[in-house]
Amino acid sequence: MEDISDLASTLTHDEIIEVTKSTLSTLIISDPLLSDLPPDIVLEEVLAQTAVEHGQSITIFISRDDEPMLKVIVPQSATVSDLKKAIARHFELYQKRTGSKVKVSWKYVWRTYDLNFEGIILDDNCSKIDNYGVTNKVTLTFKKRKKKRKI
CATH class of the missing domain: 1.20.5 (Single alpha-helices involved in coiled-coils or other helix-helix interfaces)
Known part of the structure; x- marks a missing residue:
């Protein structure tokens, strides 16, 4: 010592x-549990990965048009709002690692795009994601919102 x-x-x-x-x-x-994490991890990512291994959280893949997929970890009882916050947080970490300084307006993103799971739009922020059938290791996509016609 x-x-x-x-x-x-x-x-x-x-x-x-x-x-x-x-x-x-x-x-x-x-460590086999943490080996797929990036070398500059933060405590939040270690805790999330551990929660997945203990069955307390699920992994969701977010597909974007021509961009790499995002791997987001959320609790099993997460709401759509929780999922959106996790996507924003994960994307911020992704940008930090890639050195991108582009500011993303999440208010604009959620006003312009919906999350889509097998043709079902996750439109109720207060609803739990498992109500839409979202489980571990599923892929969600961004879908452009249709404009509402004024009559």
């Missing part, structure tokens, strides 16, 4: 952070 404290006192703060990051990265890669 003295060796660790001696070593810690000789390293700078930045060096200790680098050693910690590399150690965590090695542990994550070697």
Whole structure:
């Protein structure tokens, strides 16, 4: 234990952070449960992945036209509103990792697009997603909303 404290006192703060990051990265890669997570994970992602393994959460894939699929984790009892918030959070992490600085107006996105599951539109934000038949490892798509005609 003295060796660790001696070593810690000789390293700078930045060096200790680098050693910690590399150690965590090695542990994550070697763990079969966490190995598919990115190396710069946040605590929220670790907790979500653990909840999936314990059967408390489900994984939902979000298909976007010409973009890569998003993998979103939500609790089994999530509402459509919870799912939308999880999509927004996951997309923010995705943008941060890719270095994109584009600001997304989620108010515009949800006003313009609906989430679609096998032809069913998830339109009630207060309804639970399992009411629409959404279960683990299903794929949802964005579907452009049709404009309501004024009479």
